[in-house]
Amino acid sequence: MNHKGAFVVCDLPYGSGRCLEYLGTNHSIVLREHRCTYKAHNPEKNTLARYRVDGCLLTTGIRCDYVIINANKRTVYFIELKGVDLVHGVRQIAESISQLGAQVSSYNSINARIVLRRVQAPDLKSVEIIKLERRLRKRNGTFLKQARCIEENV
Numbered sequence: 001m002n003h004k005g006a007f008v009v010c011d012l013p014y015g016s017g018r019c020l021e022y023l024g025t026n027h028s029i030v031l032r033e034h035r036c037t038y039k040a041h042n043p044e045k046n047t048l049a050r051y052r053v054d055g056c057l058l059t060t061g062i063r064c065d066y067v068i069i070n071a072n073k074r075t076v077y078f079i080e081l082k083g084v085d086l087v088h089g090v091r092q093i094a095e096s097i098s099q100l101g102a103q104v105s106s107y108n109s110i111n112a113r114i115v116l117r118r119v120q121a122p123d124l125k126s127v128e129i130i131k132l133e134r135r136l137r138k139r140n141g142t143f144l145k146q147a148r149c150i151e152e153n154v
Contacts (some may be wrong), residue, residue: 017054046072
């Protein structure tokens with residue numbers, strides 16, 4: 001439970017406490033890997049939680065790097081900081097959503113973000129991307145990919 005009395009995440013897998021890297025109301029959360037940056041701004045000072053997914057919440061199969069949760073808005077962001085393989089990043093996020101789906105099913109929206117070091121040309125939509133976008137739309141969410149940096153209000 002957070003300091004405002006709302007559950008941040010319920011029923012995460014065993015050991016999720018050690019996977020919680022941040023819980024608070026800071027103005028922003030910044031993630032960096034592989035020369036890629038994701039910045040989650042929190043202008044409303046909502047309670048945010050950042051979990052390490054890869055190698056912590058999930059240790060088998062393919063998985064994304066992080067999950068950021070806005071406890072007040074009840075939104076979830078699956079984050080992958082990737083080199084150049086967009087389709088593999090989409091698979092990692094789709095698999096993470098599948099594995100953690102029951103734990104985040106009560107949230108208002110589920111979103112996916114992939115930050116690439118560079119986008120390969122041509123940037124064609126694969127079947128995996130189309131399926132992920134449809135899946136996220138059903139959960140009131142969005143898919144966003146960009147080279148080097150994504151900055152957004154969460």
